[in-house]
Amino acid sequence: MKELEHIRKTINTYDEEIIETLSLRFEAVKKVAKIKKEKNISVFDKKREDEIIKSIQLREIANVSEIIAVYKEIMKESRKYQSKVLLPKKIFLIGFMGAGKTTTGKLLSEITGFEFTDTDLMIEEMVQMKVTEIFHKKGERYFRELETKVLNGIDKEAYQIIACGGGIVIKEENRKKLKEKGKTVFLNGSVEIMMERIQDDSHRPLTIPFQNINPKKKYEAFKDILDNRMEFYLESADITIDIDNRNPEEIVDEIITKLLTEK
Numbered sequence: 001m002k003e004l005e006h007i008r009k010t011i012n013t014y015d016e017e018i019i020e021t022l023s024l025r026f027e028a029v030k031k032v033a034k035i036k037k038e039k040n041i042s043v044f045d046k047k048r049e050d051e052i053i054k055s056i057q058l059r060e061i062a063n064v065s066e067i068i069a070v071y072k073e074i075m076k077e078s079r080k081y082q083s084k085v086l087l088p089k090k091i092f093l094i095g096f097m098g099a100g101k102t103t104t105g106k107l108l109s110e111i112t113g114f115e116f117t118d119t120d121l122m123i124e125e126m127v128q129m130k131v132t133e134i135f136h137k138k139g140e141r142y143f144r145e146l147e148t149k150v151l152n153g154i155d156k157e158a159y160q161i162i163a164c165g166g167g168i169v170i171k172e173e174n175r176k177k178l179k180e181k182g183k184t185v186f187l188n189g190s191v192e193i194m195m196e197r198i199q200d201d202s203h204r205p206l207t208i209p210f211q212n213i214n215p216k217k218k219y220e221a222f223k224d225i226l227d228n229r230m231e232f233y234l235e236s237a238d239i240t241i242d243i244d245n246r247n248p249e250e251i252v253d254e255i256i257t258k259l260l261t262e263k
Contacts, residue, residue: 022074029078033085040260042253043082044111049075080113084159087112087259090182093163094236096226098194099187100243100251101163107248108255114159119168122150131165144171151177169232178236183262185255186237189244191223238262 036043052075056068091108093101102118109116120131123146127134134143147168154162162182168174178184195218234240239258241251 025074026078026081029081030085033082036082037086037260040257042256042260043079043086044253044256076113079111080159083112083114087114087256088183089157089159090154091161091255091259092178092182092184093161093187094169094178094184094233095166095187095189095243096194096229096233097166098197099166099189100197100248101187103248104187104251104255105161105163107252109161111252111256112159112161114161116161116163118163119147119150120165123147123165126150140167144168144174147171148173148177151181154181156181167229169229169236175232175236183238183259184236185259186233186240187243187251188233188240189242191219191226193244194226195219195222 033043035041052071053068056071057064061067091114093105093108095101105116105118108114123134123143124130126146126149129137131143134146144167147165148171151168151174154160164178169178239255239262241254241258243251
């Protein structure tokens, strides 16, 4: 037992040194964030992070994999710390079905450290029903009321990336809430690209009537819905991002860059 206590005291000494060093590190991170804010530099520098990990891998030390795992968490928390300085608390992602709001939102969450959430999932949790079931049993108007209720209930203090249902902008009150509560990013793309992404998805209420019609009529039906919503998307958007022929990393990089310059 004496030997164990001795080892624990030694660990405590190391922990004190780590805590002190981390405190100094985050003071430096704060200074970095200030400079980035002044110069509109992105919160995420993948090249630098990769170089840091590589430098650890090249060291002749024990427990390299564990140290790398810890250091990745440190860098993640550093990004989150900087993001709180550089970015708005709430980033709403809007756009037509198939625009990639969930994929983009999760990657943006990973980079910034902000919580990711989805208004459709929030609604499903609220009423304990799937979105398709809500549309079928209660109708679209009821669903739009639930979207408003969800927007009203969003925590003002939480740092969040929020993927919104494709039709959330239809209701004027919802458009106003988006403007009031944060910055809104419109993911805009061609009908062809978005249709291709959701062609096998039967869980979206508005796609159900189009499952068994010919491609030309399906295209025209999708285009009509998008055209009818376009003015609402543009009215709600603080920034607009073109998604066609671009990977999620490119899209997220542009979102962060534009948010940094958005006043």
